[in-house]
Amino acid sequence: MIRFFNEDVPYKLLQKRIISQWLKKQAEQEDYAVGDLNYVFCSDDHILQVNRDYLQHDYYTDIITFDQSEEEALIEGDIFISVDRVADNASQLAITTEQEMHRVLAHGMLHLCGYGDKTDEEAAHMRMKEDKWLQELHQLLPKNG
Template identity: 75%
Template sequence: MIRFFNEDIDYKLPQKQITREWLKRQAEHEGYAVGDLNYIFCSDEYVLQVNRDYLQHDYYTDIITFDQREEESKIEGDIFISVERVIDNAKQLNLPVEQEMRRVLAHGLLHLCGYGDKTDEEVQRMRTKEDEWLENW
């Protein structure tokens, strides 16, 4: 079950059911079933505090993903998304906010599918996968 929550902001994800189906379909394409997956929409400050408290990082980011799986083939986790970062990134990239939000939603799920973004090679692979997923929207 994919769920969407707001923590300290009021954000309404457009097309929730279509988004759930799209994310589930993409995870299945990667060879994973989706169990309990929570997307938590929040502010920059909320994500910053999560980053500090759990990862000992002191910087803003658009997304933080926590893998909570108990079975290797089943995705479960919590994904925190800073709506403010997504909006700012969309403006900087001259993209619709909805498109950038879909990219970030995909990015978090791709982390849970085993994709990283620490090296230049990993970043390129992640971007390629994000683009593939967005084409299947």
């Protein structure tokens, strides 16, 4: 089950049911099942503290993914997303915060499916996967207007 929580920000993810179904479908296409997965929307300050406490990193980031799965091909974990970073990144990319949030949601799930982004090659492959997943989400979301 995919759940969405707010830690210290009043962020409201739109179309939660569709987003959950989309994420599960994408995981299945990667030969993974989704168990308990928590997305936690938080502030820059909160994610910085998580980064310091658990990863010994002293910098802001848009997402931190914790894999809690004890079984192969089962996704379980916690994904912290800084709403502040997502909004700032969206502004820099000249896209909506919602569009960037969808990319970050996919990014976290891709990490739990075993994809990395430490090298340029890994990051390029991750971006290609994100783009593919986002095209599929676009087909599921209601059209505006």
